[in-house]
Amino acid sequence: MADEQSDERSAEPDSTAVRVALWRALHVQVDPPPHVLEDEIGLRLAAPEDGWRRRGDMDPRGTARYRAGIVARARFVEDLVVEQAGHGVGQYVILGAGLDTFAQRRPETAARLRVFEIDRPGPQAWKRRRLTELGFGVPDWLRLVPVDFEHPEAGGSWWERLSAAGFDADRPAVVVSTGVSMYLTKDANEATLRQLASGLAPGSTSAMTFQPPLDLLEEEERPGRLAVEKNARASGTPFLSFFAPREILALARAAGFTDARHVSAATLNQRYFAGRTDGLRTSNGEELLVATV
Numbered sequence: 001m002a003d004e005q006s007d008e009r010s011a012e013p014d015s016t017a018v019r020v021a022l023w024r025a026l027h028v029q030v031d032p033p034p035h036v037l038e039d040e041i042g043l044r045l046a047a048p049e050d051g052w053r054r055r056g057d058m059d060p061r062g063t064a065r066y067r068a069g070i071v072a073r074a075r076f077v078e079d080l081v082v083e084q085a086g087h088g089v090g091q092y093v094i095l096g097a098g099l100d101t102f103a104q105r106r107p108e109t110a111a112r113l114r115v116f117e118i119d120r121p122g123p124q125a126w127k128r129r130r131l132t133e134l135g136f137g138v139p140d141w142l143r144l145v146p147v148d149f150e151h152p153e154a155g156g157s158w159w160e161r162l163s164a165a166g167f168d169a170d171r172p173a174v175v176v177s178t179g180v181s182m183y184l185t186k187d188a189n190e191a192t193l194r195q196l197a198s199g200l201a202p203g204s205t206s207a208m209t210f211q212p213p214l215d216l217l218e219e220e221e222r223p224g225r226l227a228v229e230k231n232a233r234a235s236g237t238p239f240l241s242f243f244a245p246r247e248i249l250a251l252a253r254a255a256g257f258t259d260a261r262h263v264s265a266a267t268l269n270q271r272y273f274a275g276r277t278d279g280l281r282t283s284n285g286e287e288l289l290v291a292t293v
Helices: 002-010 015-030 041-046 064-086 121-133 158-164 186-199 219-234 245-255 265-272
Strands: 091-095 114-119 142-146 174-177 205-210 259-263 287-292
Touching: 015 041, 015 064, 041 121, 064 174, 064 205, 064 219, 064 265, 064 287, 114 121, 114 158, 121 142, 142 158, 186 205, 186 245, 186 287, 245 259, 245 287
Parallel strands: 091 114, 091 174, 114 142, 174 205
Antiparallel strands: 205 287, 259 287
16 A cells, blocks of 8 residues: 555655645736736646645745746746747757656647657656646657666666657757756766767757855855755755856866856846846846757
8 A cells, every 4th residue: 555655656756846836826916017928828738736825835926036936047047948949950859858848839830840848757658648638638749758767777777768768869959957966966966067069960969057066155145055955954945056157157067068158147137037026036046058959
């Protein structure tokens, strides 16, 4: 019985993926327009219990900067994908896709691409079922790629599984990883960057979020970071890696990318939150690396 209960839990999205989906919906529901991202489909997928907005981690005021960061990074990625699609790039890979809803919210763009969502087998099977239940289905251009990251020998590495799902390494792609790097060791992050730099075709772009170390955060953000780290450790998913911007840029260039740039929180705030009267803005607790092959 215990094993069956464990299997059921592992077949559901993890709490972080659900929280991200709920924060994206909360942005639409509590922040005044213009909305940086309009996504309530993730909320429908997650189907939380009534009263989810009363959860401690959904407090509109206390989580405003986290919520802003989540919608800003998602909007930046989608703007990047649309831009690259306009240049003829036809493949989009999402590492650790979770409850990402790009394919459902932007079908006019997604249908012109081949979209690959990589995630753990259990949560991905759960998502496939929910997409079917909600009437979205899984069109041919959307490839759900299950990868057992803990036991790659069971089904192959994520790169091998991606190729088996129809990814063409000879054609340019956009590969994105958000909210993942801090859960990986530095060695694992370096290995991922090397795989992308060596395996992707020229003209490809990789975007990933990273978390700067505590001493680089704004003073007012540090208590929140420490609390989040504590909760992550308690839930069995500790933060393992932090990178200063210069360090992540150096890693990308050493991995073989021809160009790498740092997209700061200040850049995101200027692009997506300038002129707002409610003071909503993201912190520098998470920023972006964009690298090209």
